[in-house]
Amino acid sequence: MTPRITVDLIERVKPTVEACLGDAARRLPGLRHADLRLEVVEGKWALAENGAPKGSGEDERLALGVRVLAGERTVAPGYVGLTLGAADLTELERLLRDALASAYRRATFNADMKADAREKFGPLGEALADTRLAPVEIRRDTVGAVYRVDPRTVELAEMVRYATDVSREVAAAASAVKYNWISTLTQLSRELFASTEGALIDQAFALTQGACAVVAVAGQASLDLHDVLGHQRGWEILLEGVEDPLVRFPPFREFSVALAREAAELAAAPPLPSSDREVVVVTDPHYNTLVSHEIIGHPVELDRALKMETAYAGRSWLLRGLGEHQVGRQVASPLVTAYSDPSLPGYGHYTYDHEGTPARRVVHIDRGVFRGFMNSRQTAAIFGGEPNGHWKATGASLVPLIRMSNTVFDAGTRAPEDILSEVDHGWYVAGHRTPSIAESRENFRISARRVYEIRNGALGRLYRDGGIMADSRDYLMNVDAVGSDFRLYPIPNCGKGQPMQTKKLGNGGPTMRSRARLAGSTRPTAVPGP
Template sequence: MARKITTDLVDSIKEMVHHLATTHARSFAHLTYADLRIEVAEGKAAAAENGSSKFSTEDYGFAFGVRVLAGERMIAPGYFGRSLGAADLDQLEKLLKEGLEKAYRRAMANGELKATVREKFGSLGDSLMDARLHPIQVRQEVVPAECEIDPRTMVLGEMVRYTTDVSKQVGGVHAHLKYNFISTMTQLSRELFASSEGALIDQAFALTQGLCYVVAVAGETSQELYDVLGHQRGWEILERGVDEPFIKFPPFTEFARVLAGEAVELAAAPALPSTDREVAVVTDPHYNTLVSHEIIGHPVELDRVLKMETAYAGRSWLLRTLDEHQVGKPVASPLVTAYSDPSLPGYGHYKYDHEGTPARRVVHIEKGIFKGFMNSRQTAAIFGGDPNGHWKATDASLVPLIRMSNTVFAQGEGHARDIIAEVDHGYYLVGHRIPSIAESRENFRISARKVYEIRNGQLDQLYRDGGIMADTKDYLMKVDAVGSDFRLYPIPNCGKGQPMQTKKLGNGGPTMRSRARLTGAVVGRME
């Protein structure tokens, strides 16, 4: 009978995996590097719609992934990934060896063809180089998870009752609420990383999340809103909320009811008109969470900067060539500082990335001057600079990419109320909704949950279906106020990679003020 899969499994396989990554992998004739990643997760989830239970599950996840760099004439990468089950436990070592061998064969074939193409295509072959990784300090460490209520101790039936009750309460907020979907999840995962260099890192993570999606309809207008409450903690965050210096949430029931109330209020509000010219805009920390994600975080991922995402997520306006880029140049107002910091709490927190690099804060913009990128060992070897630990995958069977940790605008010194009060006429954008960003992140349009007109320093008319559009550099250069009310929020669904990896990470910032065009609803042109 197959044994049960639990996160404790990692303890029993650690030495075997370490041996495979070092002794066994090093026995391959032309191997220069190998790593193995194994992930075990125990999770529970529940969902409800319109006050009725819809789904619940308690299950495990178990998968591994292999990277090999090898080659005879040229060194190239090869990868292999596989999901696993309880029935695989007795033959785990054999499966891992097979995975290593498959990745090695792919790397060898890849290296051979790379050498052939390099020879065949003259100057266009010159850029085909050996795959190299920037050196890092090789570590061995165990990093525990942090939570009060261990996800493994939650009773699934209780989660179902709680989730269904939240859905019922949301449905009772107003008759205009036509639909609601509520889901909750809590899980403990454990990631084991071993490399041929001798690294052996065992990290555990607790993660709990509540999601609320609502549709309110008033006559011919409607509002669909969704938001998440989440943290790398246990179930306590849904029941009690979060009250930390940078992360603050009410209990999930209140969080969901407030969102529902907003949808009702907005469905009855007028649509925001667009403007042809820039206006003063004040943006709150929740809205700036998405701004920091889209126009700071993504364009500073060094894989896309080096054109590796040209076909998918796009490039970055911050670098044209290795000699022509914005490092050291002004790209924002002197009031703007932005960085990525895996040591901050929340969805973007971790100690080591998925190639064993100790993760650390990397400053992207310091007082308006562009300073540098999030990177991986491979991209650091190409561009220069030390690896800062941002190579992450959403599942051990998938190949990591450069991903944000907690990417944020730093706080300033102003009070949010003063930043609004100083505006004679402008708009206050509250809460992020939906983004659309240009390919190299040089322009953005992001809608807000709520837009208030500001008149004489006071909030006035509320509008629905509005946001702003701006060129990234212009917008950042025009920032003339930064608040002290710094907040971190979870982003549950950042998509990148092929196949698409939908990742949880953190973003945030304080209240800020700049100038941009308003983008409202398309009205008056419909006939």
């Protein structure tokens, strides 16, 4: 009988993993560093559409990733990634040793090619430096998952019934709702990281998610909305919701019905006009979740800033070169502070990243002054600074990238209702939808779920199909009020890299006030004034 893949495998293979790494360090000449990641995921999912079950499944996944730094004349990396199945369990030790040997061969070949190029191109070749890792504290630790209902114990039939019931309630929420799609997921994963430096880190994570998409029609207008709730917890969060100081949402059933009613209301609203000038905008925490993601999070990923993904994803306006950057310079209003913090709860929480670095908060903007980037050990060695634990991969078979943890705008001191009441005429921008961002993140256009006109400090007419656009720096410099109502939201699908890695993480912030142009679905016009 073929053995099953379960998270318990991680405990059993620890001695084997350490033995394989030790043998490689002793046998392979020129090997400077090796690390190995092994990941097991046990998950279940269910889908419903328009009140009927659509699909369901459960699976177990096993993946392996190896990194080796090696070379004599110069040092370069070599990587191996494997997706494994149950039939591979009896051959796991051989596969580990083969992966280490293959990564070593790739590293030495890359090192030889790099050394040849350095000699061939003279002064230009000096840019081909050794691959180095900044030092970190070496840990041996075990971190358990947090849940009340173990994802492995949830019956698939129960998940199908629940998703179908939610879909039926969404369909009945408003006559304008013509289509809905419901997705539920619950899983338990366990990761092992080990290195020739002596690290041995065992981390487990529970994750449960609910997603709802709806389409509402009113007259000639149709409107679609999609939103997600989720947490690193068990199935209980969909049934009961979460009431955490930073992460709060209702039970998934109520969440989905509310989204359907919002879509119906918006479908009947007029489209937002575009403006031909900047206007006062007050943005809510949900909208600022995507703003923090797009104009703070991505441009402060140091691999991106160092142009390691320029051809595919772009660069960062915060760094043009090693000697030309914004560190220490004012890039925002003194009211703006932004940071990434893996210790916060939610999708972006973890204790160690995928090279064993203890994760910690890194401040990007401190009262308007740019302070630094998310990094990895390699990019910290290039740019300087202490590694802060943001090298993460979607799966063990993929090479990690610098990724957001919980990247947010910090809370201010103002009551959100006071921020709004001070506006004689402006626009309240609530709920995020879709981003459009410049190549170096120097300007943005992000659409909202709802936009209200503000008159004399009160919300007025509701508009659909619009958002705001601005130069990133100008927008941040114009912030003149920051609320105390900080919220953290899950982002289920941040894409980066080739091949594409889709990662779950956290973003958020409080209510904020600034200036921007309205980006609506009608032609630019002089929008109504006070």
